[in-house]
Amino acid sequence: MNVTERASLDLGTELLEARGAPKAAARLQAGVLVEAELKGHPSHGLQRLPRLLARIERGLADPRAEGRGHWRAEALYEVDGENGLGPVVAMAALARLDERVAASGLALAAIRNSNHLGMLAYYVEQVAAAGRIGVAISSSEALVHPFGGTRAMLGTNPIAIAVPTGARPLVVDLATSVVSMGKIHHYAATGRPIPDGWARDADGLPTTDAASASHGAIAPFGEAKGYGLGIALELLVSAIAGSPPAPEVRGTLDADSVCNKGDILLVIEPSAAPGVAAGLAAYLDAVRASPAADPACPVRIPGDDASRRRARACEDGFEIDSRLWGELNALRIRAPSHLEG
Amino acid sequence: MNVTERASLDLGTELLEARGAPKAAARLQAGVLVEAELKGHPSHGLQRLPRLLARIERGLADPRAEGRGHWRAEALYEVDGENGLGPVVAMAALARLDERVAASGLALAAIRNSNHLGMLAYYVEQVAAAGRIGVAISSSEALVHPFGGTRAMLGTNPIAIAVPTGARPLVVDLATSVVSMGKIHHYAATGRPIPDGWARDADGLPTTDAASASHGAIAPFGEAKGYGLGIALELLVSAIAGSPPAPEVRGTLDADSVCNKGDILLVIEPSAAPGVAAGLAAYLDAVRASPAADPACPVRIPGDDASRRRARACEDGFEIDSRLWGELNALRIRAPSHLEG
Numbered sequence: 001m002n003v004t005e006r007a008s009l010d011l012g013t014e015l016l017e018a019r020g021a022p023k024a025a026a027r028l029q030a031g032v033l034v035e036a037e038l039k040g041h042p043s044h045g046l047q048r049l050p051r052l053l054a055r056i057e058r059g060l061a062d063p064r065a066e067g068r069g070h071w072r073a074e075a076l077y078e079v080d081g082e083n084g085l086g087p088v089v090a091m092a093a094l095a096r097l098d099e100r101v102a103a104s105g106l107a108l109a110a111i112r113n114s115n116h117l118g119m120l121a122y123y124v125e126q127v128a129a130a131g132r133i134g135v136a137i138s139s140s141e142a143l144v145h146p147f148g149g150t151r152a153m154l155g156t157n158p159i160a161i162a163v164p165t166g167a168r169p170l171v172v173d174l175a176t177s178v179v180s181m182g183k184i185h186h187y188a189a190t191g192r193p194i195p196d197g198w199a200r201d202a203d204g205l206p207t208t209d210a211a212s213a214s215h216g217a218i219a220p221f222g223e224a225k226g227y228g229l230g231i232a233l234e235l236l237v238s239a240i241a242g243s244p245p246a247p248e249v250r251g252t253l254d255a256d257s258v259c260n261k262g263d264i265l266l267v268i269e270p271s272a273a274p275g276v277a278a279g280l281a282a283y284l285d286a287v288r289a290s291p292a293a294d295p296a297c298p299v300r301i302p303g304d305d306a307s308r309r310r311a312r313a314c315e316d317g318f319e320i321d322s323r324l325w326g327e328l329n330a331l332r333i334r335a336p337s338h339l340e341g
Numbered sequence: 342m343n344v345t346e347r348a349s350l351d352l353g354t355e356l357l358e359a360r361g362a363p364k365a366a367a368r369l370q371a372g373v374l375v376e377a378e379l380k381g382h383p384s385h386g387l388q389r390l391p392r393l394l395a396r397i398e399r400g401l402a403d404p405r406a407e408g409r410g411h412w413r414a415e416a417l418y419e420v421d422g423e424n425g426l427g428p429v430v431a432m433a434a435l436a437r438l439d440e441r442v443a444a445s446g447l448a449l450a451a452i453r454n455s456n457h458l459g460m461l462a463y464y465v466e467q468v469a470a471a472g473r474i475g476v477a478i479s480s481s482e483a484l485v486h487p488f489g490g491t492r493a494m495l496g497t498n499p500i501a502i503a504v505p506t507g508a509r510p511l512v513v514d515l516a517t518s519v520v521s522m523g524k525i526h527h528y529a530a531t532g533r534p535i536p537d538g539w540a541r542d543a544d545g546l547p548t549t550d551a552a553s554a555s556h557g558a559i560a561p562f563g564e565a566k567g568y569g570l571g572i573a574l575e576l577l578v579s580a581i582a583g584s585p586p587a588p589e590v591r592g593t594l595d596a597d598s599v600c601n602k603g604d605i606l607l608v609i610e611p612s613a614a615p616g617v618a619a620g621l622a623a624y625l626d627a628v629r630a631s632p633a634a635d636p637a638c639p640v641r642i643p644g645d646d647a648s649r650r651r652a653r654a655c656e657d658g659f660e661i662d663s664r665l666w667g668e669l670n671a672l673r674i675r676a677p678s679h680l681e682g
Contacts, residue, residue, distance in 0.1 A: 073446025073610060075416045105414025106449050108609065133580055149640040151631045163576040172573040174566045204632055222563020225515045228643040229570070231628070232513040235504040235621050239474055242612035245624040268449065269414060271583035280576055283586040287572070290492045291545055299490040302569040 001325060004317040008034050012049060015331055019056045021063030025088045029063075032087045032118040037320065038313040039306040043182030044119040047189065047324055052085075052115070053331055054255040061085060061115045061259075066092040075104040078241075081114025083258055089114035090123055090136075090265060097267045101132065110241040111263040116252050120160035121173035121303075127267050128162035128169035135266040136160045139237040141253065142246035144177045145217035147227035150204030152217035155246040155261070156180055157233040164270060166278035167285075171303040176230030177218040181253065184213050190321065237262040342666060345658040349375045353390060356672055360397045362404030366429045370404075373428045373459040378661065379654040380647040384523030385460040388530065388665055393426075393456070394672055395596040402426060402456045402600075407433040416445040419582075422455025424599055430455035431464055431477075431606060438608045442473065451582040452604040457593050461501035462514035462644075468608050469503035469510035476607040477501045480578040482594065483587035485518045486558035488568035491545030493558035496587040496602070497521055498574040505611060507619035508626075512644040517571030518559040522594065525554050531662065578603040 012030025017023060029052070036044035055061040065084030069092075072078040077096050081089040093109035101107040117123065120136040127134025140155035158180070160173035179198050187194050188210035199213035200206055207213055220227040238245050243262025251259030270276070284301050292299050353371025358364060370393070377385035396402040406425030410433075413419040418437050422430040434450035442448040458464065461477040468475025481496035499521070501514035520539050528535050529551035540554035541547055548554055561568040579586050584603025592600030611617070625642050633640050 071446075074444055076446025076610065078612075103415055104445060105412075105417025106447065108447050110612070133577060146628055146631065146640045148634055148638055149628070149631050150634050153628045153631050159570075161573040161577060163573065163580045165576070165580075170573065170576050172569040174569055204634075221566045224643075225562045225567070228513040228515055229500075231643065232502040232504065232511065235506070235511050235624075236474060236502060238621060238624075239504045239506075239611040239617060240609060242614040242617050244620065247624070247627065268581060269417065270580040271413075271419075271451070273583040276580060276583050279585065280579060283576075283579075283588070286588065287487055287490070287494045290487065290490050290494050293489055293491050293545075297489055299487045302565075302572065 001320060001322040002317045003320050003325060005034060005038060005314055008037065008046060008320070011328055011332065012046065015049065015053055015328065016056075016063060018332070019053060019063060021056075021085070025063055025085060028087050028091060029085045032122050035122055036119045037318050038310045039119075039121075040309040040313070040318075041119060041306070042320070043180055043186045046320065046328065047186065048116070048118070048182070050327055050331060051255050055115065055251075058255060060251065060255065060257065063088075065089070067111065067114060069093060069096060069109075072110070075100060075107040077107065077109045079109055079111040079114070081111050084114050086115045086117035086263075087122070090117050090263065091126070093265055094123065094126065094267070097265065098130070101267045101269060106266065106268040108240070108267075109265040111265070112241050112243045113258070113260060114263065115259045117263055119173060120158050121162070121171050123265060124160045124162035124173075125169070125171055128164045128171065131164050131270075133164070133268040133270055134160070134162045135264075135268075137233050137237055137264045139234060139243060139246060139249060139261045139263075140181075141249040141251075141261070143181050143218055144220055144230060145200060146231070147220055147224045150200050150217065153247060154220070154227075154230050154234055155249065156218065157230045157237070159233060163280065164277060165284065166281035168307070170280070170284060170301065174221070176221060176226055176233060178221045178226075179218060181214065181218065184210050184218065188214055237264055240264055342661060342663045343658045344661050344666060346375060346379060346655055349378065349387060349661070352669055352673065353387065356390065356394055356669065357397075357404060359673070360394060360404060362397075362426070366404055366426060369428045369432060370426045373463050376463055377460045378659050379651045380460075380462075381650040381654070381659075382460060382647070383661070384521055384527045387661065387669065388527065389457070389459070389523070391668055391672060392596050396456065399596060401592065401596065401598065406430070408452065408455060410434060410437060410450075413451070416441060416448045418448065418450045420450055420452040420455070422452050425455050427456045427458035427604075428463070431458050431604065432467070434606055435464065435467065435608070438606065439471070442608045442610060447607065447609040449581070449608075450606040452606070453582050453584045454599070454601060455604065456600045458604055460514060461499050462503070462512050464606060465501045465503035465514075466510070466512055469505045469512065472505050472611070474505070474609040474611055475501070475503045476605075476609075478574050478578055478605040480575060480584060480587060480590060480602045480604075481522075482590040482602070484522045484559055485561055485571060486541060487572070488561055488565045491541050491558065494588060495561070495568075495571050495575050496590065497559065498571045498578070500574060504621065505618060506625060507622035509648070511621070511625060511642065515562070517562060517567055517574060519562045519567075520559060522555065522559065525551050525559065529555055578605055581605055
């Protein structure tokens with residue numbers, strides 16, 4: 001079925017407010033999920049909301065917490081997220097970096113104990129909209145097997161980078177797994193098999209069954225190099241944030257444990273030299289115009305498709321699984337009685 | 342033929358000193374090249390030295406320059422490399438970051454106009470040896486085609502990350518191309534065909550001929566994701582360092598142009614919380630011990646093989662193409678007469 005940005009945002013906000021989230025926090029958290037839907041990434045969209053609501057109801061996520069931070073050094077802000085909603089804690093940390101970065105040139109937030117941030121692109125887009133370079137990296141529980149291995153030992157360890165240009169910023173957001181666990185869940189929820197090579201089951205054997213894969217391990221992207229990048233980000237997040245490595249991380253996919261993964265947000269002032277930003281925009285246009293391997297598929301810049309999908313979805317609404325929409329609406333009815341009970 | 346670390350280091354140092362490099366600079370530059378040989382990466386080793394010597398003789402590389410830097414902001418050091426040797430400019434910049442990072446928590450050097458840094462692992466290893474996290478990123482001339490494209494539009498844009506642990510640091514160093522152009526040149530120099538899927542020729546057609554590939558375009562690693570990472574690093578380097586994007590970069594592979602690529606060095610203080618570094622070492626051991634897809638090939642951590650090769654090569658020497666060794670020795674004889682002429 002088709003729903004509008006407004007309807008989904010209002011429903012998400014209402015569900016979160018009904019569970020104690022302040023209006024601004026509810027709006028922000030719902031907005032991050034809806035933004036993923038608008039961009040055509042339902043794996044990071046509203047399918048995550050029922051679990052998040054359950055986490056709030058069970059005291060695993062505190063919708064009122066913004067996290068408690070201090071400057072560990074002049075440009076390094078350390079945050080205990082105090083089980084707050086991921087977007088609330090992250091945006092509060094970005095606001096602090098914003099105060100410091102003009103003087104320091106770069107500033108970093110190291111976050112522990114916040115809930116899932118959702119799509120990392122959201123945060124670096126905010127940074128780029130303010131004219132700065134944004135990098136976001138998160139760890140997760142063990143979902144990815146090493147290159148040459150079979151057991152889930154690494155997080156999906158996504159990284160997002162946004163760089164302002166004279167035109168639209170470049171925004172890249174990728175998990176270091178061949179696919180996100182959110183997408184595997186989306187395949188499982190819609191009953192589709194996953195492609196060969198994406199995952200292994202709980203016994204370490206290759207599988208195309210999405211449900212088996214969700215109890216097994218996803219392959220790293222890009223073979224040895226993608227594995228190398230993933231394990232480097234794994235250690236980078238742990239070493240800076242002091243959060244545990246993947247095998248000890250809980251609470252990014254369940255409604256049973258507090259969430260102890262780590263997040264890194266890095267903001268950098270770009271060179272203000274004349275012509276640099278305009279040159280980057282011209283460069284991206286030159287890449288778009290360069291010869292395609294298949295003349296029917298022009299060369300694309302990361303984010304181009306998502307941006308087109310978003311513009312269309314803001315006009316026409318987006319498709320959502322009608323069972324999920326029904327489930328969300330049912331949670332709307334249940335919420336008050338739960339809080340009263 | 343087999344040569345020792347000492348013999349190759351002495352020869353490299355002598356060749357550079359004979360062309361005007363101060364002893365310490367010559368030793369450092371030769372050491373970076375020999376280090377690549379010891380680790381089994383001849384693509385970044387002594388095969389690059391004849392071209393570098395030619396660059397010095399033609400005034401494209403200044404072996405006396407250390408670069409001119411200033412703090413663009415409290416934690417952001419901007420360097421005009423003044424055509425200095427890459428390792429000399431980079432190590433001078435790292436020394437400045439070292440002075441600042443204890444107070445700031447992180448510090449970044451943005452370098453323009455230095456020569457090729459060689460293997461980026463070298464620099465981040467120095468940072469990790471001092472107990473800090475190191476990240477190095479370089480741009481290069483256009484060598485890589487976009488995912489879905491055929492023309493070289495991106496640099497190989499390597500990134501190296503080193504993270505200290507309770508045991509040996511994790512060191513990851515990867516080009517965002519499926520292979521480095523150095524390795525393609527090494528295939529060409531040794532007359533071997535390259536694997537299918539690595540490259541396209543000057544007309545944009547797939548090729549397995551290394552010489553044709555060196556005039557064409559290398560594929561990005563990891564398909565769309567590797568391309569996404571590569572183009573993000575491309576813009577990141579340009580935006581911070583103010584260096585031009587790949588199609589305007591010259592001087593990383595030729596002896597005809599000054600080198601105008603950019604380099605980013607980032608140093609970050611890790612969390613000093615108890616148990617974090619030891620936990621990372623234990624985690625890496627757990628990954629090594631996790632079940633392998635092929636029982637004959639245990640799961641490896643990036644850097645393990647290079648470290649073993651290095652230890653062996655320091656004992657037993659390393660293999661080098663005898664023509665290359667002859668060429669280097671011939672340059673030794675020619676040098677004084679050239680300088681006198």
